[in-house]
Amino acid sequence: MGRPAIEPQSLETLHTLAFNRRAEIARTGLLNAGERWLIEWQYQEPMGSYEHGLTQALANADGANLCRLYRAYPEHVVALQGYRTVKDYWGIVKHIAGR
Numbered sequence: 001m002g003r004p005a006i007e008p009q010s011l012e013t014l015h016t017l018a019f020n021r022r023a024e025i026a027r028t029g030l031l032n033a034g035e036r037w038l039i040e041w042q043y044q045e046p047m048g049s050y051e052h053g054l055t056q057a058l059a060n061a062d063g064a065n066l067c068r069l070y071r072a073y074p075e076h077v078v079a080l081q082g083y084r085t086v087k088d089y090w091g092i093v094k095h096i097a098g099r
Helices: 011-028 033-042 049-060 063-072 074-085 089-097
Strands: none
Touching (some): 011 063, 011 074, 011 089, 033 049, 033 074, 033 089, 049 063, 074 089
16 A cells, blocks of 8 residues: 555544545455454454554554554554444455455
8 A cells, every 4th residue: 555645643634544545445356454454353363462462552542643553554544444434444345355
């Protein structure tokens, strides 16, 4: 996916990134590391301690901290925001993952 030219400053910006990503997933049929992580998390697949800690940080972060986490984990943050706020995002991810 690569980093977009904008750095998110708000949840609204993260929502826009996730909304745009939903269209890209539907068009290409490809999942990135963030969407694969989302599948593992939602289906409670085993994770290592690092992934578990990252999941806890992402799940509990407020808007400002999600924007900060985006700097290191852009795909994960966009996937989480898509799951939380974008209509049909999760359905498209599940479908492509064969779930």
